[in-house]
Amino acid sequence: MKEGSGEEQNVAPSVYSHVSRPGSHRYKSAKKGLPFNVMLVGESGLGRTTFLNTLCERVVIPPHEAANCEQAHIAEPMQFKHYTVDMEEDGMKIVLNIIDTPGFGDGIDNENCFTRIQEYIEVQYDNVLAEENRIKRNTKFTDTRIHALLYFITPTGHSLRELDVELMRRLGSRINIIPVIGRSDSLTPRELVLFKQRVMNDITANGIPIFNFPNSDDEEDEESVEENAELRAMLPFAVVGCEEVINEEGRPVRVRSYPWGVVQVDNDEHSDFDRLRYVLLNSHIADLRDRTHNGLYELYRTEKLSGTNVIAGSAAATNAAHVAPAAATAGSPTVQPSMLPQSHPVAA
Amino acid sequence: MRSAQNQGSGAIKKKMNGYVGFSNFPNQEHRRSIKRGFNFTLMVVGESGLGKSTLINTLFESKVYPTKETEVETPARTGVEITSVSADIQENGVRLRLSVVDTPGFGDSINNDEAWRPILENIESRFDAYLAQENRVNRSKIVDNRVNAVLYFIRPSGHGLRAIDIEFMKHLHTRVNLIPVIARADTLAGREVETFKARIMADINFHGIQIFKPVSDQFDDPETVADNKAIASKVPFAVVGSEKLVDREDGTKVRGRRYPWGVIEVENEAHNDFVSLRQMLLRTHMEELRDATDVGLYEAYRTQKLLALGHVQDNGVFREFNPRQQLEEEERLHGAKMGKLEAEMAAVFRQKVQEKEGKLKQSEEELHSRHQQMKSVLEKQRLELEEKRARIGTGMQQQNTSIDVVAAAHPGEPVQRMPSKDKKKRGFF
Numbered sequence: 001m002k003e004g005s006g007e008e009q010n011v012a013p014s015v016y017s018h019v020s021r022p023g024s025h026r027y028k029s030a031k032k033g034l035p036f037n038v039m040l041v042g043e044s045g046l047g048r049t050t051f052l053n054t055l056c057e058r059v060v061i062p063p064h065e066a067a068n069c070e071q072a073h074i075a076e077p078m079q080f081k082h083y084t085v086d087m088e089e090d091g092m093k094i095v096l097n098i099i100d101t102p103g104f105g106d107g108i109d110n111e112n113c114f115t116r117i118q119e120y121i122e123v124q125y126d127n128v129l130a131e132e133n134r135i136k137r138n139t140k141f142t143d144t145r146i147h148a149l150l151y152f153i154t155p156t157g158h159s160l161r162e163l164d165v166e167l168m169r170r171l172g173s174r175i176n177i178i179p180v181i182g183r184s185d186s187l188t189p190r191e192l193v194l195f196k197q198r199v200m201n202d203i204t205a206n207g208i209p210i211f212n213f214p215n216s217d218d219e220e221d222e223e224s225v226e227e228n229a230e231l232r233a234m235l236p237f238a239v240v241g242c243e244e245v246i247n248e249e250g251r252p253v254r255v256r257s258y259p260w261g262v263v264q265v266d267n268d269e270h271s272d273f274d275r276l277r278y279v280l281l282n283s284h285i286a287d288l289r290d291r292t293h294n295g296l297y298e299l300y301r302t303e304k305l306s307g308t309n310v311i312a313g314s315a316a317a318t319n320a321a322h323v324a325p326a327a328a329t330a331g332s333p334t335v336q337p338s339m340l341p342q343s344h345p346v347a348a
Numbered sequence: 349m350r351s352a353q354n355q356g357s358g359a360i361k362k363k364m365n366g367y368v369g370f371s372n373f374p375n376q377e378h379r380r381s382i383k384r385g386f387n388f389t390l391m392v393v394g395e396s397g398l399g400k401s402t403l404i405n406t407l408f409e410s411k412v413y414p415t416k417e418t419e420v421e422t423p424a425r426t427g428v429e430i431t432s433v434s435a436d437i438q439e440n441g442v443r444l445r446l447s448v449v450d451t452p453g454f455g456d457s458i459n460n461d462e463a464w465r466p467i468l469e470n471i472e473s474r475f476d477a478y479l480a481q482e483n484r485v486n487r488s489k490i491v492d493n494r495v496n497a498v499l500y501f502i503r504p505s506g507h508g509l510r511a512i513d514i515e516f517m518k519h520l521h522t523r524v525n526l527i528p529v530i531a532r533a534d535t536l537a538g539r540e541v542e543t544f545k546a547r548i549m550a551d552i553n554f555h556g557i558q559i560f561k562p563v564s565d566q567f568d569d570p571e572t573v574a575d576n577k578a579i580a581s582k583v584p585f586a587v588v589g590s591e592k593l594v595d596r597e598d599g600t601k602v603r604g605r606r607y608p609w610g611v612i613e614v615e616n617e618a619h620n621d622f623v624s625l626r627q628m629l630l631r632t633h634m635e636e637l638r639d640a641t642d643v644g645l646y647e648a649y650r651t652q653k654l655l656a657l658g659h660v661q662d663n664g665v666f667r668e669f670n671p672r673q674q675l676e677e678e679e680r681l682h683g684a685k686m687g688k689l690e691a692e693m694a695a696v697f698r699q700k701v702q703e704k705e706g707k708l709k710q711s712e713e714e715l716h717s718r719h720q721q722m723k724s725v726l727e728k729q730r731l732e733l734e735e736k737r738a739r740i741g742t743g744m745q746q747q748n749t750s751i752d753v754v755a756a757a758h759p760g761e762p763v764q765r766m767p768s769k770d771k772k773k774r775g776f777f
Contacts, residue, residue, distance in 0.1 A: 045505020077710055108511050109459040123721070130728055135735055154503075155535075156397020163458050186504075186535035188605055258537050259618050261610020269608050 033093035042152025043105040046182030050241035078103035089281045152182040160202040172209035184238030237272040385443035394501025395455040398531035403589035428453040464516045498524045501531040508547040525560040533586035585621035
């Protein structure tokens with residue numbers, strides 16, 4: 001893994017250096033690194049920062065600075081903070097762009113948090129839309145569309161809260177949402193199972209679109225179908241993050257120590273962190289990018305273009321021939337409102 | 349002797365020559381209280397899912413509060429409800445009428461503005477009810493359901509107090525005995541607990557919030573003093589509750605929670621502060637909490653309320669009444685009150701200005717960046733349009749010339765418009 005910007009660090013051997021899994025994907029963009037943009041949303045104290053640091057195996061987000069007391073009662077408005085990490089997974093280089101949202105849900109009145117996130121996501125789509133419509137495109141255009149949103153749920157043990165439902169409902173049709181239970185080490189295994197069930201029931205009952213590992217239409221690979229079903233059953237992922245590494249039998253193991261026991265982050269029985277990491281950085285990175293590009297972005301584009309006036313609409317139509325991204329799907333580039341581009345099944 | 353008493357200057361101390369028997373008075377008091385039974389009202393406040401019901405049941409070792417294990421869907425809740433549950437429990441012949449007041453919905457909405465208000469109103473209405481009873485003609489039966497303590501549950505974020513926590517505590521600490529607890533403490537490891545507690549106390553002290561802490565006075569024996577200090581050092585208590593029994597490694601059964609990585613024991617002081625909380629709340633300081641409610645909080649409320657209602661103290665009752673002194677005293681008090689009000693208002697004003705400024709600045713930045721963005725988008729569009737126009741312009745010109753040429757070469761045939769791209773390829777045939 002590349003070192004950080006000029007900092008001197010003792011790069012500990014990666015926890016995953018001894019693990020290699022069959023069937024991982026490789027990409028040709030290996031030279032520059034595949035850009036993968038992820039947004040982290042959740043109230044403070046649910047382990048977003050720790051999750052990211054654990055994912056990248058280094059301190060990406062510095063520990064929360066103890067803000068002074070005067071500011072504590074004035075809730076800070078939500079901010080968007082960007083971090084970039086170069087990762088290497090199974091020989092594949094990934095440029096991981098993280099957008100953190102500290103301050104989400106921390107105020108007393110949190111109504112405008114959703115709108116701001118939605119606007120942020122749509123601005124990225126707008127940028128791509130504008131870029132595609134240019135006559136002379138910028139070859140160095142960086143795709144800032146967000147491929148996945150990890151939403152951290154509070155482990156109440158009961159069910160989803162109003163804030164959770166509202167956020168996922170509003171953003172689910174614009175972005176791939178992967179719900180995650182933060183601080184899951186406060187739930188016993190039985191409570192965790194019940195909680196996951198209730199959360200998924202809430203999600204289906206409310207018709208909330210999340211990324212539930214859909215099988216693409218031409219999927220014939222039995223193994224993938226099975227894998228997707230397995231991952232679907234694990235939703236939402238229960239994560240515990242930690243930055244403490246101890247040496248056990250000569251191998252570095254990441255743990256969280258309590259007086260009554262030690263939680264092993266990479267142990268599948270203790271948390272779903274490992275599976276989630278594999279999904280994000282390895283097995284489903286292509287799926288997520290694909291769905292963002294061919295599904296969600298096309299949907300947004302259609303809505304946006306059909307919503308504008310006729311002149312602009314026809315101008316866009318003549319340019320439609322140019323606007324042909326590596327469209328493997330039959331995503332029709334015409335701008336007739338009656339024809340929506342094909343998108344992957346969104347229903348939960 | 350009487351004159352000495354009348355002057356009020358220190359009673360004469362007399363030594364006893366034999367056993368009279370009034371030292372038995374506390375025992376009589378004790379028997380009477382047991383016959384009457386005790387009354388305790390506890391309020392729990394905190395977001396749903398923080399383990400409030402579980403903790404109550406764990407504290408009193410009985411299912412005082414129905415837990416919501418079988419609840420399927422969250423009912424859409426708007427606002428804060430106040431619900432109350434009472435239980436008569438008995439231990440060693442001592443009867444306790446325990447009332448638990450719950451506040452479901454607190455902090456669960458997206459917009460939690462003024463979530464504390466219904467709770468404060470409920471507490472004050474209980475004071476009002478008691479006041480009304482005290483003022484009755486026949487006061488033999490007074491029912492006391494004033495809130496003796498509020499357990500405020502803090503989320504184990506590990507960072508600090510949230511805005512909603514501080515707001516709640518600031519509004520309620522002068523009306524109730526506030527006992528903040530860190531809920532679900534089984535997710536905070538070692539050092540995190542200490543830093544979290546320190547941060548919470550710093551926040552509390554900064555905002556001048558009064559919380560209930562055991563204090564020792566000169567009458568306490570050294571052991572009690574030491575105990576009180578130990579408990580006070582753990583505030584706010586980091587607790588875990590459990591109604592279930594689990595097996596420990598050595599086979600004994602304890603109350604706790606079983607995880608794949610270990611078992612947390614509720615009554616193990618190394619694992620959490622439950623024991624200290626129970627000690628303080630039930631075993632040592634229950635009477636003090638009730639007393640503080642009655643003598644401190646209630647009296648303060650009553651005075652404020654009566655003054656607000658316009659009652660004027662009739663000082664003719666007092667011997668040492670000096671009207672001039674009284675007037676000066678009142679004037680001074682009034683001036684002090686005015687000054688305090690003014691200072692408070694100035695502080696609130698400053699704070700609001702600060703907040704507003706912050707918000708405006710932020711929206712200014714947002715608008716600015718949005719403006720820049722729109723400008724650049726518009727700029728791009730303009731350039732594109734210019735390009736298009738230029739293209740169409742030259743295209744039309746070329747089309748015109750090509751039509752002329754074709755018309756000349758093939759007279760009589762209808763002219764076909766060709767896309768300007770192909771013009772060059774065609775040639776003149």
